[in-house]
Amino acid sequence: MGLWKKLLGNKGEKKQEEGQAPHKSIEMNIKTIKEILKDCDDIVYREVEVGVENNVKAAIIYTDGMIDRNLLNNYILNNIMLTVRMTPPSPEDIKKQIASHLKDHSLAVSEMKEVETIDEGVTSILSGDTVLLIDNYDKLIIVASKGWQARGVSEPVTEIVIRGPRDGFVETFRVNTALIRRRVRDPKLKLKAQQVGVRSKTDMAIIYIEDIVNKKILKEVEERIKTIDMDAILDSGYIEQLIEDNWLSPFPQIQNTERPDVAVAALYEGRIVILVDNSPFALIAPTTLNAMLQSAEDYYERWNIATAVRLLRYLAAIISLLLPSLYVAITSFHPQMIPTKLALSIATTRQGVPFPAIVEALIMETTIELLREAGVRLPGPIGATIGIVGGLVIGQAAVEAGIVSPLMVIVVAVTAISSFAIPSYNVAIGFRLLRFGFIFAAGSFGLYGISLAKLLLLSHLCGLKSFGMPYLHPFVTFVEDIGDIKDTVIRAPMPSMNNRESIANKNERNRLDDKQEEEKYKEEEE
Amino acid sequence: MNKKLFLLCILITSIAITGCWDSIEIDDRTFIMALGIDVYKPTEEEKNIEDEKKYLPQHTRPPVSLTYVASKPISAGGEVEIANITMSSVSHSSFTAKRQMISRSDNELFLGHLKAVVLGDELVKNPMLFRETMDRIEKDPLISRRISMAVADGTAKEALEIETELEKNIGKFISSLFIRQERSNRAPVADAGDILTTLHKNGNVLIPRLVYSDKEIKIGGAAVIKDYKMEGWIGEMESLAYMIITNNLMTTALNHNMDDLIIPYTLTEIKTNIEAEKEGDNIKVVLSVIGEGDIDGLYFNPEEDVLDPSFVKKVQDGICKDIQKLIIEAIKVFQKDYQIDIFQFGDYFRKYKPDVWRDIEKDWEEIFTELEVVVETDIFMRRVGLSR
Numbered sequence: 001m002g003l004w005k006k007l008l009g010n011k012g013e014k015k016q017e018e019g020q021a022p023h024k025s026i027e028m029n030i031k032t033i034k035e036i037l038k039d040c041d042d043i044v045y046r047e048v049e050v051g052v053e054n055n056v057k058a059a060i061i062y063t064d065g066m067i068d069r070n071l072l073n074n075y076i077l078n079n080i081m082l083t084v085r086m087t088p089p090s091p092e093d094i095k096k097q098i099a100s101h102l103k104d105h106s107l108a109v110s111e112m113k114e115v116e117t118i119d120e121g122v123t124s125i126l127s128g129d130t131v132l133l134i135d136n137y138d139k140l141i142i143v144a145s146k147g148w149q150a151r152g153v154s155e156p157v158t159e160i161v162i163r164g165p166r167d168g169f170v171e172t173f174r175v176n177t178a179l180i181r182r183r184v185r186d187p188k189l190k191l192k193a194q195q196v197g198v199r200s201k202t203d204m205a206i207i208y209i210e211d212i213v214n215k216k217i218l219k220e221v222e223e224r225i226k227t228i229d230m231d232a233i234l235d236s237g238y239i240e241q242l243i244e245d246n247w248l249s250p251f252p253q254i255q256n257t258e259r260p261d262v263a264v265a266a267l268y269e270g271r272i273v274i275l276v277d278n279s280p281f282a283l284i285a286p287t288t289l290n291a292m293l294q295s296a297e298d299y300y301e302r303w304n305i306a307t308a309v310r311l312l313r314y315l316a317a318i319i320s321l322l323l324p325s326l327y328v329a330i331t332s333f334h335p336q337m338i339p340t341k342l343a344l345s346i347a348t349t350r351q352g353v354p355f356p357a358i359v360e361a362l363i364m365e366t367t368i369e370l371l372r373e374a375g376v377r378l379p380g381p382i383g384a385t386i387g388i389v390g391g392l393v394i395g396q397a398a399v400e401a402g403i404v405s406p407l408m409v410i411v412v413a414v415t416a417i418s419s420f421a422i423p424s425y426n427v428a429i430g431f432r433l434l435r436f437g438f439i440f441a442a443g444s445f446g447l448y449g450i451s452l453a454k455l456l457l458l459s460h461l462c463g464l465k466s467f468g469m470p471y472l473h474p475f476v477t478f479v480e481d482i483g484d485i486k487d488t489v490i491r492a493p494m495p496s497m498n499n500r501e502s503i504a505n506k507n508e509r510n511r512l513d514d515k516q517e518e519e520k521y522k523e524e525e526e
Numbered sequence: 527m528n529k530k531l532f533l534l535c536i537l538i539t540s541i542a543i544t545g546c547w548d549s550i551e552i553d554d555r556t557f558i559m560a561l562g563i564d565v566y567k568p569t570e571e572e573k574n575i576e577d578e579k580k581y582l583p584q585h586t587r588p589p590v591s592l593t594y595v596a597s598k599p600i601s602a603g604g605e606v607e608i609a610n611i612t613m614s615s616v617s618h619s620s621f622t623a624k625r626q627m628i629s630r631s632d633n634e635l636f637l638g639h640l641k642a643v644v645l646g647d648e649l650v651k652n653p654m655l656f657r658e659t660m661d662r663i664e665k666d667p668l669i670s671r672r673i674s675m676a677v678a679d680g681t682a683k684e685a686l687e688i689e690t691e692l693e694k695n696i697g698k699f700i701s702s703l704f705i706r707q708e709r710s711n712r713a714p715v716a717d718a719g720d721i722l723t724t725l726h727k728n729g730n731v732l733i734p735r736l737v738y739s740d741k742e743i744k745i746g747g748a749a750v751i752k753d754y755k756m757e758g759w760i761g762e763m764e765s766l767a768y769m770i771i772t773n774n775l776m777t778t779a780l781n782h783n784m785d786d787l788i789i790p791y792t793l794t795e796i797k798t799n800i801e802a803e804k805e806g807d808n809i810k811v812v813l814s815v816i817g818e819g820d821i822d823g824l825y826f827n828p829e830e831d832v833l834d835p836s837f838v839k840k841v842q843d844g845i846c847k848d849i850q851k852l853i854i855e856a857i858k859v860f861q862k863d864y865q866i867d868i869f870q871f872g873d874y875f876r877k878y879k880p881d882v883w884r885d886i887e888k889d890w891e892e893i894f895t896e897l898e899v900v901v902e903t904d905i906f907m908r909r910v911g912l913s914r
């Protein structure tokens with residue numbers, strides 16, 4: 001936090017830009033816009049004359065490819081050029097107020113607004129809206145005409161579940177907000193849109209449920225977003241990095257998700273969701289390590305299965321962090337800690353391996369990281385081939401050549417599989433990175449080194465916060481929040497999960513409606 | 527800044543001073559499975575006997591010979607197999623023997639997987655050497671307290687050089703022998719931790735006996751150590767009685783002779799309770815042994831009905847008497863022959879009858895030899911086996 005404020009806090013508020021007001025004359029306005037958008041050949045200027053006698057000049061300006069041409073032709077051009085002549089009152093009466101007549105009576109479009117500066121108009125053009133200029137009218141009429149080729153709602157790639165909704169966020173901001181709104185039919189759901197990025201002017205929204213959200217955290221999020229000073233925001237990842245608490249940490253302090261159901265579940269828990277245009281990843285803040293190790297499916301599957309899976313997942317996290325370093329520490333320093341038969345069997349497999357265990361571990365871990373990275377880069381079918389060639393062929397050949405021991409291959413493979421079992425990819429990368437640190441600690445100081453590294457990691461995690469929320473919540477929490485344990489390593493049965501986590505506003509801890517709550521108590525009394 | 531530098535220095539030094547610095551790869555270690563310690567005696571067949579004899583008179587005590595049985599994976603023609611290696615070294619102290627050994631080994635001799643220590647009986651008869659050996663075992667941080675100890679009826683070296691028919695790897699064989707010994711109960715507990723604790727109390731302990739022939743090794747009976755010195759052996763039945771009295775018996779199988787019949791039976795769930803009574807000047811210890819057992823079998827188509835309660839009762843009474851006799855005889859051996867309170871009756875007085883103990887503490891050794899011990903046995907034959 002301190003560091004974050006130091007680096008971002010002193011930049012201060014953005015200066016409000018004083019825009020140029022439109023001129024009365026349409027020629028002047030077009031000229032100004034053309035000057036601003038000089039050499040932008042995708043901007044289309046269509047000048048028309050309207051009015052009964054065609055004596056009022058008008059122009060529409062839009063960006064080619066970003067608008068809905070059908071809407072433009074049928075409901076804007078058609079209306080201002082033809083329909084306007086047929087509508088009463090008589091042309092003589094309205095000559096002076098042709099602009100307002102157009103606006104209020106002729107343009108059959110659902111969304112329209114007026115702006116008073118040229119710059120705002122230009123931003124609208126570049127956002128895919130159409131600007132309508134009318135002679136002798138000193139405002140710009142913006143007609144919402146956004147419509148471009150976009151990816152349809154499809155299944156999220158990074159968070160696949162067996163049971164649960166199949167829709168995922170897409171790159172279009174409005175589609176994403178609609179996906180969230182569909183799941184929250186509550187007027188208390190607030191969606192505060194703004195634009196970030198000096199040049200990119202990317203749409204983004206802070207979404208929360210007003211009475212559930214913790215006002216303090218909301219204020220913190222809003223303040224941090226205000227301090228964002230970047231020319232372009234291309235993905236929610238930019239925002240994540242610009243507003244997180246501690247960027248030196250290997251752990252992400254803001255969760256991201258491609259799944260609207262996960263985002264909405266977070267909203268109902270009192271968290272805040274940040275949507276950014278052009279990014280299918282919504283941000284969820286604040287978050288905890290515990291939340292990162294959960295999957296949406298945990299709530300859709302029955303509680304006992306979900307609990308078992310969660311236990312497995314925590315085990316996977318520990319394995320992916322510690323297994324190679326434990327192997328190194330035990331084989332190099334403490335062979336007395338394993339059963340004699342196993343020790344002899346390890347010694348047998350390591351016979352003839354020329355490297356010490358730590359080098360062996362580093363070679364294999366680096367190889368598997370290379371394979372993984374290559375697998376991501378390569379196109380689909382070849383990626384799978386590389387997996388087989390790398391995993392099976394190289395592993396087998398390395399063992400036969402006597403460079404590594406077969407047990408090391410097993411250790412590395414189990415570690416790799418475990419790290420894939422962690423639902424959040426960004427936490428898994430953190431663990432992958434830390435694993436190398438642990439291998440070095442184990443290689444130099446044995447189990448003692450692992451314990452030291454664990455202490456360091458734990459002290460870091462205990463101090464880490466996500467928007468004021470302890471990152472290890474609820475494992476490092478006060479007694480009054482002990483109920484949050486219900487949704488950690490275990491997942492309590494649904495009926496017992498009446499209360500929200502302590503992230504939420506204190507008055508709205510209970511998930512039940514007030515009336516329902518009363519009824520429930522009555523039933524209990526009876 | 528200085529403060530941070532200072533903290534960093536402390537951190538680095540504390541890591542550097544305390545970290546493990548003994549990194550040796552697992553394949554560079556030779557796992558010593560069993561260790562034999564003997565008094566060194568140069569044999570006349572050895573050519574350099576005159577040279578060897580030089581070692582002898584210089585010291586008030588003889589040098590020791592240590593025999594290591596190690597398992598080590600050795601690659602032979604592409605295939606790796608675990609070889610069984612026996613090495614010996616003579617040294618003036620068992621502490622230095624390992625260091626001498628290292629100069630003859632390409633690998634680190636690793637004691638972390640030591641399973642058994644076998645002591646030659648000559649060595650145990652010399653209190654000085656015995657105490658030094660026990661000190662060496664206790665002080666080594668790598669030697670586990672759960673290893674087994676035995677005294678060889680002969681020399682440890684000979685015992686460890688035997689190639690048994692069942693298992694060529696003698697280290698593995700001896701270690702599994704001790705696991706089996708825990709079940710057969712014909713010898714006292716071989717656990718080094720227990721032996722060391724008992725020795726710390728008064729220097730008296732029983733260590734299992736290891737008997738060997740040309741091709742075989744077995745554990746049975748015990749060496750009686752009195753004041754860190756071996757006084758003699760006790761047999762398997764006395765050991766069994768000792769195990770019953772000290773509540774260490776898991777299960778055992780015995781035979782009962784009844785009217786020309788031999789009835790094999792198994793004892794389980796044996797619990798022994800010690801009570802002490804003082805009537806005037808007479809001190810009495812009452813051992814009540816309760817337990818269960820099974821009659822394992824009789825013979826084909828018996829005339830007696832094993833389902834008949836009176837028959838079972840008869841067998842049961844006989845068995846009770848057997849056990850009673852067994853225990854009384856064993857106690858007598860320790861009272862009369864060795865005169866050591868190996869059952870720690872004195873400990874019982876100290877803990878539960880402190881007022882009595884205060885009076886008898888000084889003369890306990892004499893009192894023990896004359897102590898009246900009453901044994902009550904109550905063994906119930908729960909199962910009689912399949913009949914007809």
